[in-house]
Amino acid sequence: MARTAYHHGDLHQQAHDQALAVLRLEGDSAISLRGIAKQIGVSAPALYRHYADRESLLAELAISGFAALRQQLLSVEQHAPRAALIGIGLAYVAFAQSEPNLYRLMFGGRVLPKGAHPRLDQAGLGAFNVLQDTIARGQRAGYLKPAPLSLMTATAWSLVHGLSQLTIDGHLPNADAEPQLAEGITSLLLEGAIAHTDAHTDNNEDTP
Amino acid sequence: MARTAYHHGDLHQQAHDQALAVLRLEGDSAISLRGIAKQIGVSAPALYRHYADRESLLAELAISGFAALRQQLLSVEQHAPRAALIGIGLAYVAFAQSEPNLYRLMFGGRVLPKGAHPRLDQAGLGAFNVLQDTIARGQRAGYLKPAPLSLMTATAWSLVHGLSQLTIDGHLPNADAEPQLAEGITSLLLEGAIAHTDAHTDNNEDTP
DNA sequence: GTGCCAATGTTAACGCCGTTAACTTATCAC
DNA sequence: GTGATAAGTTAACGGCGTTAACATTGGCAC
Structure with missing residues (x-):
């Protein structure tokens, strides 16, 4: 399975980066999976293919x-x-x-x-x-x-x-x-x- | 205006105590105004007569x-x-x-x-x-x-x-x-x- | 090349949340 | 008594995390 570009691309890394950007600007409580998904241009449940839940993203x-x-x-x-x-x-x-x-x-x-x-x-x-x-x-x-x-x-x-x-x-x-x-x-x-x-x-x- | 017992009683203090109990057991993220209101036996918006918002309760x-x-x-x-x-x-x-x-x-x-x-x-x-x-x-x-x-x-x-x-x-x-x-x-x-x-x-x- | 499988995405929906609007009720001042 | 007002109610909006059910696509076996 390629890790470069699939359906969307490297969604995992992009979600990580977007979450980090939100964290820096507004703090961890402002990190929402729906918001991150929307800004990436993807559906919210898609994130669950890469992170078990919100806590896992924060842990990463x-x-x-x-x-x-x-x-x-x-x-x-x-x-x-x-x-x-x-x-x-x-x-x-x-x-x-x-x-x-x-x-x-x-x-x-x-x-x-x-x-x-x-x-x-x-x-x-x-x-x-x-x-x-x-x-x-x-x-x-x-x-x-x-x-x-x-x-x-x-x-x-x-x-x-x-x-x-x-x-x-x-x-x-x-x-x-x-x-x-x-x-x-x-x-x-x-x-x-x-x-x-x-x-x-x-x-x-x-x-x- | 009496502070002993009105419609409900001293809702302010009871909400404070209930929130503190939840905080001790499960942490601040588990404090929800709806949950506190339900356990007190009152409607959720009633809390807004005593606290401007959730943050004010946590601040107290x-x-x-x-x-x-x-x-x-x-x-x-x-x-x-x-x-x-x-x-x-x-x-x-x-x-x-x-x-x-x-x-x-x-x-x-x-x-x-x-x-x-x-x-x-x-x-x-x-x-x-x-x-x-x-x-x-x-x-x-x-x-x-x-x-x-x-x-x-x-x-x-x-x-x-x-x-x-x-x-x-x-x-x-x-x-x-x-x-x-x-x-x-x-x-x-x-x-x-x-x-x-x-x-x-x-x-x-x-x-x- | 074809066909299948698994990975990856989609929409719909559930239940919870904070918060506001509009309305009702009880208490106090007079 | 009678307002004024403080303190409560129900209904509703939008957002959230999360799950279920379905759709699509890439890659591999043959």
Whole structure:
């Protein structure tokens, strides 16, 4: 069976793209199968040949979102431990801010109760692992204290996820100095996470 | 106009309670005005005498959620700075875990785009201020370093909010040791936030 | 080439939803 | 009592997800 052009063409991909466009502009609640079908120029039940239901389409959007997040995190320079850790935090928050509606879908928790969609869980782990690997590298380099890896990863992820969510929803009152905020927050956490080897125990900022 | 019993009774409050019950059991997307009206024993348009639309009902649920969160945070013992800070973090996460669907509604971001509902924003600030006051107290006591208050508050809030969201959605892989996790995370951040006065630079736990 | 099968599309319909319009009823002020 | 008004009613519109039943088309066996 050809995947290039059949009755209509690659309806699967077109529906995915159209749904992503609606998501970006109006959020996931504005995604309707009937609306997508109409804008593609196809009948609504045709979508059910490619997606089991509306939730499956949203899950696929979230999966591609996690893949994109993973790629953005993988592109962070990994030479200097401190720069890598701060860089990955900034990259994470930057992704959420560049795709707020997609990020809300990925972590909204309303769709797909976490164990229902194996591919979605795996995609989330793929992004999570990049963060964990960076922290493990910082530990092996002796930059981070040898606390349990799971604890440090959970802490770092909680921080960047919380900051992402709060900023894209406008909850932080003084979000004006936002880039400095992300860096300042990451640095503040790092000061509690670095190994105190009599080298950098105090305010050791490397920002101009 | 009496507020005790009219045609039906206190429909406003009953609708609120019924919606909250549905929210707790099935999440906000399961809240339908028709369903609530039917279970109360009233006609669906009757609800429009008390709520402008479905979003207003959800906003009111979120407002009462923020009030409940504020009360829970206010009940934290405020004597010792470190105990107060860890206690408020644990209380915050405990609230999210005890009311996951309500917490998702409060911070979901899909409903009420942040500036649309003034009472909702004010309720959020009410909870936020308790956290900020605790941090300010810790600074005045000399326990926390004199970094900008907005930065420290944003960091703390990001951390507890992120941890709450990740745990209630089951994203943290090893959430088995969850109470220890919340405390360990809070302590880890604190080690970067406390003032290093040659008094408690290392692992200075005050828990049994 | 022909014929069949499975994949992919169509229209019609069901039941639910939010919301509005038009109307009815009960309570309070006087 | 008698309006005015708040609080309820039924009827209806349009949109939604989803399913059933039917139609079409591409590709493969022969």
